[in-house]
Amino acid sequence: MNLQFPELMRTQPYVDGRWVQCGRSFAVNNPADGGKVADVGDADVPLAESALEAAAAAFPAWRDRTAAERCRLLHRWCELIVEHQEDLALIITTEQGKPLAEARAELANAWAFVEWFAEEGKRVYGETIPAPGTDRRIVVIRQPVGVVAALTPWNFPSSMITRKAAPALAVGCTFVLRPASATPLSALALAKLADMAGIPAGVFNVVPSSASQAIGRLFTESPRVAKFSFTGSTAVGRELMARCASTVKRVSLELGGNAPFLVFDDADLDAAVAGAMASKYRNAGQTCICANRFFVQRSVQDAFADRLAAAVKALKVGPGTAAGVDIGPLISTEALQDVDALVRQSVAAGATLVCGGRPHALGGTFYEPTILKGVSNDMPIAVNEIFGPVSPLIVFDTEAEAVQLANDTPYGLASYCYARDIGRIWRVAEGLEYGMVGINEAVLTNASAPFGGVKQSGLGREGSRYGLDEYLEIKYLCLGGMQQ
Ligand SMILES: NC(=O)c1ccc[n+]([C@@H]2O[C@H](COP(=O)([O-])OP(=O)(O)OC[C@H]3O[C@@H](n4cnc5c(N)ncnc54)[C@H](O)[C@@H]3O)[C@@H](O)[C@H]2O)c1
Ligand SMILES: O=C[C@H](O)CS(=O)(=O)O
Numbered sequence: 001m002n003l004q005f006p007e008l009m010r011t012q013p014y015v016d017g018r019w020v021q022c023g024r025s026f027a028v029n030n031p032a033d034g035g036k037v038a039d040v041g042d043a044d045v046p047l048a049e050s051a052l053e054a055a056a057a058a059f060p061a062w063r064d065r066t067a068a069e070r071c072r073l074l075h076r077w078c079e080l081i082v083e084h085q086e087d088l089a090l091i092i093t094t095e096q097g098k099p100l101a102e103a104r105a106e107l108a109n110a111w112a113f114v115e116w117f118a119e120e121g122k123r124v125y126g127e128t129i130p131a132p133g134t135d136r137r138i139v140v141i142r143q144p145v146g147v148v149a150a151l152t153p154w155n156f157p158s159s160m161i162t163r164k165a166a167p168a169l170a171v172g173c174t175f176v177l178r179p180a181s182a183t184p185l186s187a188l189a190l191a192k193l194a195d196m197a198g199i200p201a202g203v204f205n206v207v208p209s210s211a212s213q214a215i216g217r218l219f220t221e222s223p224r225v226a227k228f229s230f231t232g233s234t235a236v237g238r239e240l241m242a243r244c245a246s247t248v249k250r251v252s253l254e255l256g257g258n259a260p261f262l263v264f265d266d267a268d269l270d271a272a273v274a275g276a277m278a279s280k281y282r283n284a285g286q287t288c289i290c291a292n293r294f295f296v297q298r299s300v301q302d303a304f305a306d307r308l309a310a311a312v313k314a315l316k317v318g319p320g321t322a323a324g325v326d327i328g329p330l331i332s333t334e335a336l337q338d339v340d341a342l343v344r345q346s347v348a349a350g351a352t353l354v355c356g357g358r359p360h361a362l363g364g365t366f367y368e369p370t371i372l373k374g375v376s377n378d379m380p381i382a383v384n385e386i387f388g389p390v391s392p393l394i395v396f397d398t399e400a401e402a403v404q405l406a407n408d409t410p411y412g413l414a415s416y417c418y419a420r421d422i423g424r425i426w427r428v429a430e431g432l433e434y435g436m437v438g439i440n441e442a443v444l445t446n447a448s449a450p451f452g453g454v455k456q457s458g459l460g461r462e463g464s465r466y467g468l469d470e471y472l473e474i475k476y477l478c479l480g481g482m483q484q
Contacts, residue, residue, distance in 0.1 A: 003087045010188035012041040016054035017201025026210040030318035031097035031329040051205040052224045053176035055147045058202025063172035067122045074118035077197040082113040093320040097328040110159040114166045114446035121170030139477040144172035146226030149219035157186035176205045184208035244450035252460035257413030260406035261291035267418035273307045275442030285389040289414035329365040339388030346381035403431040412455035
């Protein structure tokens with residue numbers, strides 16, 4: 001990898017301000033060609049335990065810094081991320097596969113979280129409450145929870161980390177992260193920049209490891225960990241949440257999705273197609289908020305399908321570093337097989353291929369951008385989180401039917417509605433059982449908004465002032481003896 005600042009290429013765990021040599025390593029490969037990118041130091045449980053100890057030791061001093069001091073350090077971290085964005089984008093694309101333009105967009109979100117929470121950390125307000133008697137005063141203060149342990153996914157190797165670390169550090173928590181084994185280099189580069197920014201030793205620690213289950217048990221069961229924050233699949237999140245019960249930890253979960261994308265007969269179809277492309281095919285469909293099912297009102301089904309097909313057929317598939325590429329590789333062979341199986345099973349169940357529907361001629365883990373029509377809500381492609389570049393089209397007749405079908409899933413993360421009648425928009429937005437609703441807009445992510453899901457898509461919110469609450473405890477002070 002040809003970096004302008006080679007020091008950003010870090011391959012060892014970062015614990016208590018030191019880069020730790022490990023006896024074992026695991027390979028990080030480029031999904032575009034399967035080639036090895038790096039061998040990364042494989043942190044074991046004792047090293048992860050030492051990271052928790054370092055975070056616990058660093059917590060009192062970090063907590064006791066003023067919010068302004070933490071703000072200044074986070075702003076400096078943000079400045080360094082911006083300054084090194086080209087290198088960081090190349091690291092993302094090399095280890096995860098997304099087109100460079102998307103990697104740059106991810107980084108813009110990553111530093112926006114740092115910038116946003118650097119400022120929000122100065123607004124951790126408390127309150128006084130009118131007391132029931134003149135002998136006392138009631139005061140509420142908010143304090144950092146303590147040591148935070150986090151697990152993050154491979155699909156956004158930078159922004160999923162700062163979306164947690166920035167609010168945690170801003171309020172005075174310390175942080176230990178195990179990133180996904182497929183994409184640890186971005187996390188380690190962020191650690192290098194945090195170190196350069198002057199964030200003290202022990203405050204931000206990164207332990208890449210192939211021992212995901214063992215370290216997951218440590219993070220969820222260690223009494224040193226006050227807060228467990230997880231982003232990943234619902235299946236894994238459910239298991240880890242249960243493990244947190246033994247110590248009654250605070251838990252944040254950002255889990256899987258099955259986003260409905262509703263297109264009504266009064267929609268601006270060009271806007272709906274643009275939104276569909278932006279939502280569905282970003283990161284080759286490997287995002288938690290990708291449109292996963294397209295519900296199209298019968299009278300506009302052909303017009304929408306034809307325009308969508310024209311746009312999908314124009315997508316360029318190739319390595320993320322190649323100019324003009326829209327669709328990069330899927331993260332792994334298993335991921336490719338999973339997507340292809342969902343398509344094949346659904347065609348066998350009666351769906352019709354409009355375009356794509358098979359692994360790409362490029363080979364490797366590239367998959368053809370695909371549209372299926374004649375899909376029903378019970379087909380595998382509609383029931384499962386696809387995590388690939390596939391658009392299933394489902395026809396509906398009435399507004400009530402659309403909302404009922406959209407809600408018929410255990411997931412509740414993102415949803416989308418394209419219509420122009422204001423009464424319809426309000427009725428549908430209020431009826432959708434999801435944490436987020438894009439109304440004539442498909443790009444939801446930004447640091448100022450509360451991102452998160454309901455039902456089995458998660459607990460809590462990340463981003464916005466609500467994202468700060470995940471790392472704070474409320475304390476009630478009762479001041480007695482006030483009677484003269
Ligand atoms: N809601 C959100 O904000 C959001 C954002 C990104 C991804 N996701 C979801 O994440 C999933 C894709 O990411 P993924 O494949 O990395 O998910 P995953 O659940 O397989 O893994 C998530 C993280 O947990 C680790 N892990 C996996 N199994 C574990 C176990 N048994 N014990 C401890 N750790 C374990 C992984 O190594 C990774 O670091 C999708 O479902 C996607 O919707 C959700
Ligand atoms: O996978 C979904 C993540 O939340 C990243 S983003 O919000 O889609 O950028």
